[in-house]
Amino acid sequence: MSPILPTTTVGSLPKPSWLAQPETLWSPWRLEGPELIEGKQDALRIAVKEQSDRGIDIVSDGEQTRQHFVTTFIEHLDGVDFEQRETVRIRNRYDASVPTVVGAVSREKPVFVDDATFLRQQTDKPIKWALPGPMTMIDTLYDRHYSSREALAWEFAAILNQEARDLEAAGVDIIQFDEPAFNVYFAELKDWGVAALERAVEGLRAETAVHICYGYGIKANTDWKASLGSEWRHYEESFPLLQQSGIDIISLESHNSRVPIDLVGLLRGKKVMLGAIDVASEKVETPEEVADTLRSALEFVDADKLLPSTNCGMAPLSRDVALAKLSALSAGTRLVREELVTSHA
Numbered sequence: 581m582s583p584i585l586p587t588t589t590v591g592s593l594p595k596p597s598w599l600a601q602p603e604t605l606w607s608p609w610r611l612e613g614p615e616l617i618e619g620k621q622d623a624l625r626i627a628v629k630e631q632s633d634r635g636i637d638i639v640s641d642g643e644q645t646r647q648h649f650v651t652t653f654i655e656h657l658d659g660v661d662f663e664q665r666e667t668v669r670i671r672n673r674y675d676a677s678v679p680t681v682v683g684a685v686s687r688e689k690p691v692f693v694d695d696a697t698f699l700r701q702q703t704d705k706p707i708k709w710a711l712p713g714p715m716t717m718i719d720t721l722y723d724r725h726y727s728s729r730e731a732l733a734w735e736f737a738a739i740l741n742q743e744a745r746d747l748e749a750a751g752v753d754i755i756q757f758d759e760p761a762f763n764v765y766f767a768e769l770k771d772w773g774v775a776a777l778e779r780a781v782e783g784l785r786a787e788t789a790v791h792i793c794y795g796y797g798i799k800a801n802t803d804w805k806a807s808l809g810s811e812w813r814h815y816e817e818s819f820p821l822l823q824q825s826g827i828d829i830i831s832l833e834s835h836n837s838r839v840p841i842d843l844v845g846l847l848r849g850k851k852v853m854l855g856a857i858d859v860a861s862e863k864v865e866t867p868e869e870v871a872d873t874l875r876s877a878l879e880f881v882d883a884d885k886l887l888p889s890t891n892c893g894m895a896p897l898s899r900d901v902a903l904a905k906l907s908a909l910s911a912g913t914r915l916v917r918e919e920l921v922t923s924h925a
Contacts, residue, residue, distance in 0.1 A: 584920060585874070585886055585913050586637035588708060590756070590791050590831050590853060591649060591893025593630070593642030594902050599623050603896055605798065606648050620645040621698055628702040630903055635910030638706045638754065638887070645695045649758055649893065650712040650720045651679075653692070657739065659685035659725065666722035671764050674800035681723040681732065687739045690746040700751035709752045711740055713759035713790065714776040715768065730772050737779035748786040754829065755781070756789040763792055763814040774821045781826060789829035789853060792818060793892045794837065802860055805837075812838045819846035829853050833891040835873045836861065845880040852881045855891030856912065857905045862897065864904040870912020875919075883920055888913045 594602060599619050601607040611619045627642035646652035654660055664680040696709050712720075714733040726732040744755045757777060762769050781788040792815070794805050805812075815832060822830050823846060831853035833839060844852055856873040857865060874888055888909055894902040 582637050582706060583917065584883055585888055585917055586706075587910055587913050588636060588638035588853065588887055588889045589631070589640055589642070589894070589906070590793070590855070590889050590891070591640075591643065591710060591758070592895035593627050593640075593644070593893075594895055594897060594899040595644055596623050596626065596899075599644070600647070603898060605895060606651075609647070620695075624695070624699060625702055628699065631906065632703065632705065634903060634906040635914075636906060638708050639699075639703050640708045640710065641695060641699050643710070643893065643895070645692075649710065650717060653712055653743075654679065654717065654721070656691040657685050657687055659683040660721065664722075664724075668722050670719055671761060671795070671804075673764075673804045676720075678721050681721055681725045683725055685732070685735050685739065687742055691743055693743075693746045693750050696747050696750045696752050706753040707751070708754040708756055708789070709747050710756040710758055710791070711743060711747075711780075713757040713761070714740065714780060715761040715765065715773045716759050719761045719765075729768065730776075733772065733776045734779065737776040740780040741782055741784075744780065744784055744786075744788075748784055752786055754787045754789055755784065756791055756829075756831070757781075758791045760791075760793055760795055762790075762818045763794065766817045769818055770821065774818070774825055778826055787828045787851075788826070789831055789851075790822065790827050791831035791853070791892075793831070793833040793855065795892060798896060805860075808838065810838060811840055813840065813843070815839060815843045816846070819843060823847050823850060829887065831855070831889065834877065835865065835869070835891060837891070841876045842880060844877050847881070851885045851887060852877065853887040853889045854881075856888045857890040857909050859890055859892045859894050859897065859905075862901050864901060865908045865912070867908055867911035867915055870908055871915040874913065874916045878916070 623644040829851040836858035
């Protein structure tokens with residue numbers, strides 16, 4: 581049974597240097613063939629142990645077996661040509677060379693089930709697996725086939741639902757969908773974005789989560805955040821819709837952000853995965869700083885619905901810093917747990 585305030589991470593953890601270049605997104609693999617398969621499994625074992633050793637209650641794969649949280653899934657789908665590249669504006673703030681949709685998209689076989697099954701074998705703790713959300717997937721591609729962002733998103737939603745059902749059958753307890761695009765495309769969010777996400781979770785018995793943040797600690801994201809003013813109120817667009825949705829857990833960025841903490845109140849009744857660790861800074865939080873973030877949130881969400889976590893993935897950070905931040909997350913959470921026990925004594 582998980583303790584009150586179960587800790588978790590929302591995305592990537594640094595990979596071992598023998599597997600991929602440290603502190604780098606889209607880092608190429610340093611192994612090939614059978615050695616790469618074995619190396620990925622070794623890295624996953626290490627990630628599980630490191631999370632467990634540092635008091636993380638809901639364990640993830642740390643994305644050890646994939647290069648990127650979106651493109652690795654897309655690589656396994658038919659209808660997308662990674663040789664035909666086009667430059668597109670991603671999240672409406674930076675340009676990137678992306679693959680092209682050239683035909684009907686489909687999934688021949690499960691993408692992550694073998695990895696998730698291996699993860700399930702490594703721990704008795706609850707496990708969480710992340711998939712890209714439909715809107716974020718279409719924002720990472722050039723489309724020559726559907727000529728409609730919405731039409732492509734609905735196709736991806738159906739494919740994601742197939743994958744999620746297979747992950748559930750493999751023993752995954754929480755299936756998370758990463759939707760940073762929800763913080764950018766508000767008209768699409770309201771028109772079809774949340775509806776497409778609900779299609780992706782249709783019929784699932786496992787708990788479902790959506791992660792919406794302000795991105796990795798890379799320059800394009802930090803520059804964007806610096807331009808957003810004294811208050812970041814983007815969640816006001818998505819939270820009321822998600823509060824009415826069938827998604828169980830909503831993940832948001834909090835610590836060292838300018839997100840007003842009272843926006844958590846818009847999610848009344850939902851579980852909240854609260855970012856209490858800043859992934860855009862090498863500075864390691866103190867347990868008291870983590871505790872302060874959690875205390876602020878507890879004014880707007882019940883303790884049995886709060887899951888302390890990181891703001892986003894930590895692949896760009898050094899391994900030592902990332903692990904120290906996980907220890908701080910657990911230590912700060914323990915402080916608040918003790919306060920809650922005392923207050924109810």
